[in-house]
Amino acid sequence: MMTIEASPLTRKLSAFVALSETELAVLERLHQRRKSFCAGRDLVHQGQSEQAAYILAEGWVVSYKIQPDGSRQIVDFQIPGDFLGLRSVLLHTSDHGIEPIVDIKAVEVLVSDLLQAFEETPRLATAILWAVSRDEAMVVEHLVGLGRRDADARMAHFLLELGVRLSLVGMGSRQGYACPLTQYHLADALGLSAIHVNRVLRRLREAGFVTFRSGQVTFDDYEGLVALAHFDPAYLDQTRPLLP
Amino acid sequence: MMTIEASPLTRKLSAFVALSETELAVLERLHQRRKSFCAGRDLVHQGQSEQAAYILAEGWVVSYKIQPDGSRQIVDFQIPGDFLGLRSVLLHTSDHGIEPIVDIKAVEVLVSDLLQAFEETPRLATAILWAVSRDEAMVVEHLVGLGRRDADARMAHFLLELGVRLSLVGMGSRQGYACPLTQYHLADALGLSAIHVNRVLRRLREAGFVTFRSGQVTFDDYEGLVALAHFDPAYLDQTRPLLP
DNA sequence: CGAAACGTTGAATGGTTTCAACAAGAGTGG
DNA sequence: CCACTCTTGTTGAAACCATTCAACGTTTCG
Numbered sequence: 001m002m003t004i005e006a007s008p009l010t011r012k013l014s015a016f017v018a019l020s021e022t023e024l025a026v027l028e029r030l031h032q033r034r035k036s037f038c039a040g041r042d043l044v045h046q047g048q049s050e051q052a053a054y055i056l057a058e059g060w061v062v063s064y065k066i067q068p069d070g071s072r073q074i075v076d077f078q079i080p081g082d083f084l085g086l087r088s089v090l091l092h093t094s095d096h097g098i099e100p101i102v103d104i105k106a107v108e109v110l111v112s113d114l115l116q117a118f119e120e121t122p123r124l125a126t127a128i129l130w131a132v133s134r135d136e137a138m139v140v141e142h143l144v145g146l147g148r149r150d151a152d153a154r155m156a157h158f159l160l161e162l163g164v165r166l167s168l169v170g171m172g173s174r175q176g177y178a179c180p181l182t183q184y185h186l187a188d189a190l191g192l193s194a195i196h197v198n199r200v201l202r203r204l205r206e207a208g209f210v211t212f213r214s215g216q217v218t219f220d221d222y223e224g225l226v227a228l229a230h231f232d233p234a235y236l237d238q239t240r241p242l243l244p
Numbered sequence: 245m246m247t248i249e250a251s252p253l254t255r256k257l258s259a260f261v262a263l264s265e266t267e268l269a270v271l272e273r274l275h276q277r278r279k280s281f282c283a284g285r286d287l288v289h290q291g292q293s294e295q296a297a298y299i300l301a302e303g304w305v306v307s308y309k310i311q312p313d314g315s316r317q318i319v320d321f322q323i324p325g326d327f328l329g330l331r332s333v334l335l336h337t338s339d340h341g342i343e344p345i346v347d348i349k350a351v352e353v354l355v356s357d358l359l360q361a362f363e364e365t366p367r368l369a370t371a372i373l374w375a376v377s378r379d380e381a382m383v384v385e386h387l388v389g390l391g392r393r394d395a396d397a398r399m400a401h402f403l404l405e406l407g408v409r410l411s412l413v414g415m416g417s418r419q420g421y422a423c424p425l426t427q428y429h430l431a432d433a434l435g436l437s438a439i440h441v442n443r444v445l446r447r448l449r450e451a452g453f454v455t456f457r458s459g460q461v462t463f464d465d466y467e468g469l470v471a472l473a474h475f476d477p478a479y480l481d482q483t484r485p486l487l488p
Numbered sequence: 489c490g491a492a493a494c495g496t497t498g499a500a501t502g503g504t505t506t507c508a509a510c511a512a513g514a515g516t517g518g
Numbered sequence: 519c520c521a522c523t524c525t526t527g528t529t530g531a532a533a534c535c536a537t538t539c540a541a542c543g544t545t546t547c548g
Contacts, residue, residue: 125369146390147435191391
């Protein structure tokens with residue numbers, strides 16, 4: 001039972017909870033306020049407090065924190081179907097900034113609407129809770145990478161994870177994917193200097209694992225890269241719905 | 245309107261959502277199956293899939309991931325009032341291990357009971373969603389530390405965050421707190437070698453900032469430490485309830 | 489007492505950063 | 519059209535932070 005065109009979020013949540021028609025309708029009702037944003041202009045500034053979150057419909061977004069010394073740590077990238085700023089809304093302080101990498105389209109969701117939706121269909125709350133937990137699992141994996149993987153494995157793991165995530169929304173495959181990120185993005189995400197990112201990418205390319213060039217990631221040796229990164233996509237993949 | 249003795253979780257959630265008596269009752273009903281666990285014996289093994297989560301009532305717990313090369317990355321420490329293994333249950337795969345650091349007491353919560361509770365009182369779902377988001381905020385801060393702070397600031401930030409968290413449940417103050425962690429725990433949490441942790445602690449002690457010795461953390465210069473770590477507790481502190 | 493866990497210190501090694509330059513492409517205004 | 523700037527990518531050499539290896543001290547506990 002699908003609507004003509006399921007939104008990316010609906011598709012994602014349906015993998016976890018078999019949503020009834022009523023619940024789908026409630027979810028669809030949240031997708032009213034469509035908006036567009038330009039690349040580079042912050043959606044949410046670090047420090048301000050917001051009362052609206054967004055669901056990304058199209059484009060790439062980066063969540064980051066600026067340190068007092070000016071350096072930047074990228075927490076995560078969002079792709080279509082992901083929430084933007086939900087944590088800021090719930091915690092009532094935006095501890096991080098959110099910036100579109102390219103021009104994007106997103107749906108504005110007021111907290112009040114979301115909470116109202118929970119009242120109507122508690123199963124939706126469970127589904128959202130699942131989505132938030134999945135996001136946390138990705139952050140945790142990212143954390144492990146920063147703490148205990150060397151630069152090469154970190155890069156390999158990152159490119160693979162992004163590949164799986166994109167594949168789940170039809171934007172990538174085992175061959176590779178289009179990727180608008182710069183080496184500076186990679187550096188700030190992986191806790192490296194841009195210079196070293198360049199060296200790492202060269203090493204991986206010359207070793208025949210993966211090529212990152214002009215907005216395109218190409219997996220030259222997928223299995224080899226998986227082995228190098230010790231990549232296990234279990235935390236990303238939902239094989240079957242948890243709730244009937 | 246309080247029960248005789250509010251559980252740590254109830255206290256934490258009440259800071260976010262003003263829970264009605266009905267909701268408090270539902271929450272209390274979750275606190276049935278009390279259990280004890282010994283220090284050092286895993287509650288949840290990495291890889292197995294569980295159907296029960298826990299709410300920590302007493303003691304310290306560590307969540308970690310073991311890397312294929314045998315090294316360990318600690319994701320977070322849990323103190324009373326925190327959830328244990330909720331993410332494992334929701335994602336249906338335990339991507340991490342959970343180990344009591346000391347003997348602990350915890351309450352077992354079946355997913356089914358939790359979801360049932362959501363059906364009865366959707367506001368409780370919102371409160372739990374807040375708690376999960378707060379956990380995620382801590383993981384994010386941890387991630388930033390690993391990516392963009394040097395060893396000294398990382399250590400300082402970690403000790404301060406733990407202090408604030410413990411203060412919120414009455415187990416610490418600006419003077420310091422009792423801390424059962426070893427230097428090995430710190431090393432695995434901060435992505436350092438145990439040897440280097442030792443050096444960092446010595447430096448911080450000799451510089452008059454903080455003393456970590458024999459199970460006791462003592463802040464010798466709280467303000468100085470805050471400055472060194474660029475510590476901002478905004479993400480931990482809930483000044484006022486978000487929901488009436 | 490002996491063993492095990494935890495803490496402490498020095499010296500050598502190495503991964504990563506910083507500093508300094510240079511190259512290539514895109515967009516802009518003259 | 520060209521010069522100009524800005525962004526992104528690339529490379530080398532020196533400096534540094536943190537790790538590894540190795541050893542020893544300390545405390546706890548059966």
